[in-house]
Amino acid sequence: MKPAPANPAEADPWITYKRLLGYSRRYKLVAVVTLVAMVTDGAALAAFTSLIQPIIDKLFALKSAYYIFWMPIWIISIFLVRGVATFVGGYGTAYIGRNVVQSIQQDVFDAYLRLPATFFGAENSGQQISRITYTTEQVAQASTDAVKVLVIDGATVIGMLVVMLYRSAYLTLALLVLVPAIMVIATVVSRRYRQISRRIQGTMGSVTGAVEESVGAHREVRIYGGQAHEAARFGDITHRTRRLNLKVAATSAASSSTVQTVAAFALAFLVFLGTRPTVINRISPGDFLAVLSAMGAMLSSIKRLANVQPNVQKGLAAAQDLFAVIDMPPEPDTGTVPLQRTRGDLVFRDVALRYPTSEGAALRGVDLTCPPGKVTALVGRSGSGKTSLVSLLPRFYEPSGGQILLDGRDYRDYRLNDLRRQIAWVGQSVVLFGGTVAENIAYGELSGASEADIVAAAEAANAMEFIRRMPQGLHSPIGQGGSMLSGGQRQRIAIARAILKNAPILVLDEATSALDTESERLIQNALQRLMEHRTTLVIAHRLSTIEGADQIAVMDHGRIVERGTHAELLALQGHYAALHRMQFQAPAGD
Ligand SMILES: Nc1ncnc2c1ncn2[C@@H]1O[C@H](COP(=O)(O)OP(=O)(O)OP(=O)(O)O)[C@@H](O)[C@H]1O
Ligand SMILES: [Mg+2]
Structure with missing residues (x-):
């Protein structure tokens, strides 16, 4: 374009x-x-x-x-x-x-x-x-x-x-x-x-x-x-x-x-x-x-x-x-099939992605099945294509090859707005808007949410703890782009927003990376509950947070190089085991 x-x-x-x-x-x-x-x-x-x-x-x-x-x-x-x-x-x-x-x-x-x-x-x-x-x-x-x-x-x-x-x-x-x-x-x-x-x-x-x-x-x-x-x-x-x-x-x-x-x-x-x-x-x-x-x-x-x-x-x-x-053409939206609520049956088939602004391919031949209601974790080193892969879901970018199927149908068949309604997203860099805490949690189509629901979501995201201490509580302004909040606080508001959306597909891209261990554990519990009936894609560098995932896919240079549960991948003694060893290196002589 x-x-x-x-x-x-x-x-x-x-x-x-x-x-x-x-x-x-x-x-x-x-x-x-x-x-x-x-x-x-x-x-x-x-x-x-x-x-x-x-x-x-x-x-x-x-x-x-x-x-x-x-x-x-x-x-x-x-x-x-x-x-x-x-x-x-x-x-x-x-x-x-x-x-x-x-x-x-x-x-x-x-x-x-x-x-x-x-x-x-x-x-x-x-x-x-x-x-x-x-x-x-x-x-x-x-x-x-x-x-x-x-x-x-x-x-x-x-x-x-x-x-x-x-x-x-x-x-x-x-x-x-x-x-x-x-x-x-x-x-x-x-x-x-x-x-x-x-x-x-x-x-x-x-x-x-x-x-x-x-x-x-x-x-x-x-x-x-x-x-x-x-x-x-x-x-x-x-x-x-x-x-x-x-x-x-x-x-x-x-x-x-x-x-x-x-x-x-x-x-x-x-x-x-x-x-x-x-x-x-x-x-x-x-x-x-x-x-x-x-x-x-x-x-x-x-x-x-x-x-x-x-x-x-x-x-x-x-x-x-x-x-x-x-006059520029808008986002392509040729989908005609309405989608109320997906089962969350998500399949990537031989997916490739080449960004229009860069030479090399960001994704090549990615095959991945995310069964409904299960948690799929993506790990791999920086730049391996994890964010690129999940960015395809809301159709921010179109795959340059392969197919993505949702509930057994090419995901481009669905109306774009319907498709995006299925997805709650906590991105790698949190984006907030000028306005109050409540306006940021209940943003866009969520703006009709009741105060009780907002509080519940904020509670689940372990955010009420600091929101209560703000001068006007939920209705405190947070400055342009949330500049009056700490990185971890911003992240918790973004998580609350995703919780409130209650969508069948959940994408968490380094969603808790800015939190201290205690808050992270508290949120992990809330997220665990949230993930129960949803298809979840979670990206994390801290492997301890994804050990319980139903499957873990290890990415490298735009490909999936290993896939399995935590135990299977450890037994495999490959990429994942190596990553794991680095993070949990036992003290010498143990
Ligand atoms: N908007 C973009 N335009 C062009 N190239 C991009 C764009 N976003 C990412 N890339 C390239 O695609 C590759 C994969 O990036 P991606 O963001 O998916 O990595 P990642 O696995 O999420 O890394 P990290 O763990 O650091 O977040 C990188 O080589 C990057 O340079
Ligand atoms: Mg990323």
Whole structure:
């Protein structure tokens, strides 16, 4: 699975644009009112510019009483209308823009909840975070600032053109020669922007990722003296970000100054045209000044319009990246067979696994039968494939060969949600959520559990002992990711969660590794009771905890090399016996 299409530039910007518009379809009424307000905004400015002619020619030249009375009233009226229009236009675009951003953020987040485990291995988490925090903001800019400029300044340009044509068609038509020059500048600028914007998004992700890693590992950084290294790495990334941003600024500044130069030429040209002997007597000072002001206003609008390209481009590049993620195929779930409660008859047949991100195979030809209600222990040295094997069960990864049968049926036939409901899991690294103890034990679909059930589960996991001592008991907050708890306490909460789930298949991956011997023994008793009617897969390095298992499978380099009960394996004098001897080495001379 790729995190994004190979080259998002290939996506048609028009399709992206239309899809973005689709998000604002729900706010049609607001959009119409906003558009009207923005057009009014531009038109009001044009109307005022048009008043320059009577101000010059009628007010001051003729001293007309009519104009002397009405002019102030017209000016105030125009600016009152414009004031209201500016407010409505500004607020309306922000309203739609923020709503669109919220919808897109939600869609990307939903995609994250749907995407398979392989997606999270293929891209660093900073990229995934900044997609929601930064990239969506780029879209916000495209859909607010840019639209605002496009419409208001678009209306202004048209309004000014009307004013100019009305005041002097001759001067105006002569000036239109300059339009193509301005168009060329805008096109060149926009192309460059799109290229740079896309690269900036990438570096933003790296910035977030680097900060996240260094802050998360603040203890390791200090103990191993990694400050200089982290600072250099971060400096490297921000250096790249700054260079790209400066390229954007350079492009933007260059386009502004080019447009200004063109404007100066236009003005000079206008003066030249207006002062030709045949023309100078036909045009009144008011007309000339009105055309001059209109052209000035029009050019500053055109300048803004030329500068809006980068925002639109940035927004489109951002939206393309977001849509690429939203469109990624979700976890494959082709299963149709409903599953209420499995008997727990689990068979691995010649199973192989190759992680998409690594070369070698993590599992090869694993054959293992886990009979219903029995305990299967997996042992073996680190990296031998124990966690990989159990990760196949909830379909975090798809086996690259072989078959897994549950109750005699290929496990992919079952609906994914049903399959996962059969599994309670205590992982090798415990993951808790911000919130209270109770919320963490009764997480997700368990959230309806009664307090009595939660307490019972916590009791069985030997966790009530410390929960009772917390200031608000079960309802004490545990900090982000459970940071206010010790490793062993976290593990016991995870065990309580698994107990509460009461699922027919139980996976315990080093579930008690962080506990002291006494707590471990207490929990072992609870787990023993829990395992009674379930198919259990337990992974442990401490062999004393799995001696009672119905069968023990020894893994090595992705294969099962020995299988049997504790006594059988000891008698075999192979891998297991060797591991056992190392852990229970009798004192010399015994
Ligand atoms: N997400 C992953 N992507 C790529 N390779 C992986 C991934 N997870 C594990 N591996 C590789 O697969 C092999 C088996 O790893 P696994 O986690 O199953 O070992 P393990 O037996 O559980 O070890 P431990 O006892 O240390 O937990 C290792 O060589 C590891 O490098
Ligand atoms: Mg493991």
